[in-house]
Amino acid sequence: MKIEPALLSLKRKSDEPGGSSPVPNKKPNSVEDGEEDLIPLHSLQITIPSSTALALTQPHHLMNTFFPPMEDGMEAHIEVEKPTPTDSHLQWSQWQLIDSILPTGGFAHSFGLEAAIQARIISGPEDLQTFVIHVLENTGSLLLPFVFSATISPDLETWQKLDRTLDAMLTNEVGRKASIAQGSALMRVAAAVFSETPSLKSMRDTSVGSGVVSFHHAPIFGLTCGLLGLDSRTSQRAYLFITMRDVISAATRLNLVGPMGAAVLQHQIVVLAEAILTKWMDRTVEEACQTTPLLDTVQGCHAYLFSRLFCS
C-alpha cells in the first residue's frame, strides 16, 4: 500500500534544540530543515491529547506499523487539542449570544415578511426560501460591513460613528426603528450579562440619553462580539444566523410553514447563507449597499398594514 509522504516536524516538549528531525523524504511540499511547527496536511490523522507533546521521527517504511493503513489519496488532518479555559467559556458566550432565548426582542420582527405576505409577494412555502435568501443577501450587503467594523474595532468612537452612519443608511423607517429597538435591547442585555467586559456597560451609560447614538443593532452586535473576543468571521456569520433564525421563526408564527418544515428549511439554506457570508464579509461601510430594493420597499409598507402581528 502506498502512502502519500507525510512530513511531520513537531516541537519537542523538552528543550532539545533543533526540534525533531524531519522525515528524510523530500517531496515537492517537503518541510525545510529547521522549520518547526509546520505540519503539512497529508494522509495522516493524529489526535494528540491535551497537554501532551509528541515528537515523531518516523521512517517512512515504518508508518504502517504504528498507524492503521490509509486509503490512497485520503485526506487527513492533525488536531492538537489544547482547550484553554477561556476558549471554552467563549464558546458558551457565543452560543448564548445567538440563542433565541436571549431577551433581545428579535421575535417581534418579521423583517418585512408579514408585509410581503400581505403584498402577495409570498404565497406559499416555496416563496419563503427565496425570501429568506433575499433577506440574507440584503443583510450581507448592507449590514455585515457594520458588524465587521465594530468587531475589529470595539471602541466608543468607532461605535458611535458606525451608529451615525447606519442611521443615515437605514432609509426605510420601519427597518430603522426595528434596528434601534433590537440594538437597544441587545446592548442592555449584553451589558448586564457579559459583566466581564465592563466597557459595554460604560459605553452604554455614556451614550444613553446623550442623543448622539441611536443604538442600531448591527454595530452593537459587532461591538459585543469584538469585546467578547470573537473573531470577525464568526461575528459576521453569527449575524446572518440570527437574521435567518428570526425570519424563519416569524414564518412559523405567520403560519407560512410548520416548525418541522422551518427547521428543515433552515438547514437547507446553509450552503447559500455561507456563500452570502463569503461574498459580503470583511467590507468597509463605504461599500455598504442595498441589493434587494424591492424587499426594502415592501418592509417599509409594514406601517400601513391594517392588521399586523409583528412590529416590522
Add this chain to the structure above:
Amino acid sequence: MKSDGKVVVEKVGGRSTVTRCFSKYPLKFIIPNKVGPSKTDAVWIYSLTYGGGIVSGDSISCELTIGDGCATVLTTQASTKVYKSMGSKCSEQALEARIGSDAILAIVPDPVTCFSTARYSQKQVFRVVSDSNLVIVDWITSGRHESGERWDFDLYKSTNRILLEGDLPLFLDTVLLERGSIASIAERMQDYQVIAMVVLFGE
C-alpha cells in the same frame, strides 16, 4: 474636481438666474426660459448626452451650485439609456450639488434604462445647509422590456448622499443590482419593471 459640466444659479435682480454654464462633450445643458409659469421663479436645466445615451466607458461628472433663495430643476430630455458594456467597462455619472440657504433643488430626471449587459454606476452628492430644500427622484426601469430585456444588465449602482454642513451624513443610500449574485436581479425584482426612490427634504 474635474468636471464635464458646471452650472451656477444665483439671485440676480431678485430672480434665480444662471450665472455660469459650462459643459463639455458628451454632456450638454439646455436652459430654456419658458418652461414653468412666468410668475414662478425657477431655473429649468435639461441635461443631455450627445448620441442620446451613455456609451460604455463614458464618465460624465457635473457640479451644480444653487445660491441662497434660488430654485432650480434639473431634468433630462429623455430616459438615460446605457448601452451595452464593451470589455466589461463601466460607465459612470457623477453629480455634486451645493444648495444654499432657503434654496430648492429638484432633480427629476427620466428613468435610467440599462440595455443588456450594460454596466453603469452613478453617484450624486448633495451638500445642504439646515434650511435647504431638495427633491430627488432616482429611478430605473428593467431595460428594453418590450424587446424581452428584463433586468438583463450586468451592473447598476446608484449612490445618493445628503450631507449637512460639510460632512454630517443625513441620508446615505446605495443600490446595487449586479448579475451573478446569489439570486438573479430579475428574481429579486419579481414582476416589477421599474423601481423608484423619491426623497423630499426641507420644508
